Amino acid sequence: MQNLSEFRSGADYDAQYDHLYDPEIAYLTQMALGQKGAILDVCCGTGIVTIPLAEKTGFEVHGVDVAEDMLAAAQAKSQHLHNIHFHLADALDFHLAQRFALSIMTGNAFQAFLTEDNALHLLQHIHQHLSDAGLLIFDTRLLEGFDLTVDTDFxxxxxxxxxxxxxxxxxxxxxxxxxxxxxxxxxxxxxxxxxxxxxxxxxxxFFPQEELYSLFERTGFAVLHQFANWQMSPFDLAGPGAVFVLQKE
Ligand SMILES: C[S@@+](CC[C@H](N)C(=O)[O-])C[C@H]1O[C@@H](n2cnc3c(N)ncnc32)[C@H](O)[C@@H]1O
Structure with missing residues (x-):
């Protein structure tokens, strides 16, 4: 599993990152309203996206994360909501009875899955939790465009x-x-x-792009849209990151 030392404090994570998520929340709210059904946020962290989605859509929303303090922060911030449920679990090993119209993964959490086997397992697992024609929307940095040069100093x-x-x-x-x-x-x-x-x-x-597409195909997902970012800028093969909208086949 990925080193989770960055996720020791939910409150500090929010202090650092909470204000950066307006584009994700706007795009995912619009997509969720189109899907009209329950939402699953995989690696939901402190609920920066999970909670506004529950508030804005009124749909039932479930969040899964393995870091205790991140999830505790999410729970503390969402006491006022009855349509939200958080689960402390590994994204590779959670089992919910419900099926979801939309699953999301934000904050490049997909890159926490460090082997092809883990990524395959993750996508299969999400696939099983989606209803027919359900969507998975997530972001990742791209091997081909991200600056991978190592630094000599901080x-x-x-x-x-x-x-x-x-x-x-x-x-x-x-x-x-x-x-x-x-x-x-x-x-x-x-x-x-x-x-x-x-x-x-x-x-x-960082998966090479052909491996990403192969993972999608092998796990039963079709690529519905791909963008360069959450503002829906055109996908750039050589850009630093991407947002994928996948549909369960
Ligand atoms: C960069 S944070 C993103 C959190 C949230 N999605 C957001 O956008 O703010 C990555 C999250 O993935 C979680 N995570 C990493 N590996 C995981 C795993 N195997 N199962 C569940 N959660 C995991 C971490 O605990 C952390 O909360």
């Missing part, structure tokens, strides 16, 4: 105020690219005003 990526009100300087360093398995390894560093530094790490899988 680079400042952003600054934000964390859940405790501290000014945080957030750095990352791409430490290694495994070009056989197409996995990029990052070290992360957060610097606090008192000089304290907190380190974490993550690794991301």
């Amino acid at each position: 680079k400042l990526k952003s600054e934000y105020i964390d859940a405790a009100g501290h000014d945080v300087r957030y750095f990352w360093k791409k430490t290694r690219f495994d070009d056989i398995n197409h996995i990029l390894y990052f070290d992360k560093k957060r610097q606090y005003p008192d000089g304290k530094e907190v380190f974490s790490g993550i690794e991301l899988k």
Whole structure:
């Protein structure tokens, strides 16, 4: 399994990322209203997308995530909703009785599945949870267009105020690219005003595009749309990322 040290604190994750999701929420709300049925958010994290989808559509929404504190934050933020349910589980091993008209995976969570077997299993598992002609919509960075060059030192990526009100300087360093398995390894560093530094790490899988399409085909998904981003910019084969809209065949 992917190193989950980046997902230790749901409150801090929200403080850093919560404000960045308007395009995802707008696009997925529109798609969910078209699908008219229950929604499954795989690797839902703190519910940044899950919760607005439940609020805006009124449909029943289920979120699955393996990181305890991320899910606890999602639960705490959605106490007022009766149409939302969170499940602490591995995305490769959860079993819900319900079938879903739409499944989503945001935040490039697809890249947490580091082997072809895991990605295959994940897509099969989601496929089984979809109703006939159900949709899976997810984003991923692309091997062909993402800058995979390793860094010699930490680079400042952003600054934000964390859940405790501290000014945080957030750095990352791409430490290694495994070009056989197409996995990029990052070290992360957060610097606090008192000089304290907190380190974490993550690794991301990059499937070559022909392998992505082969995975879709082998798991029974047809590509309905593909975009460069959540604003629906035209898909770019050599771009840094993509959003795929897949339909269960
Ligand atoms: C980058 S975050 C994205 C969270 C959320 N989808 C969003 O867009 O804010 C990736 C999430 O995937 C979860 N995750 C990673 N591997 C998982 C697995 N095998 N099963 C379930 N969740 C997993 C992590 O705990 C984390 O919450």
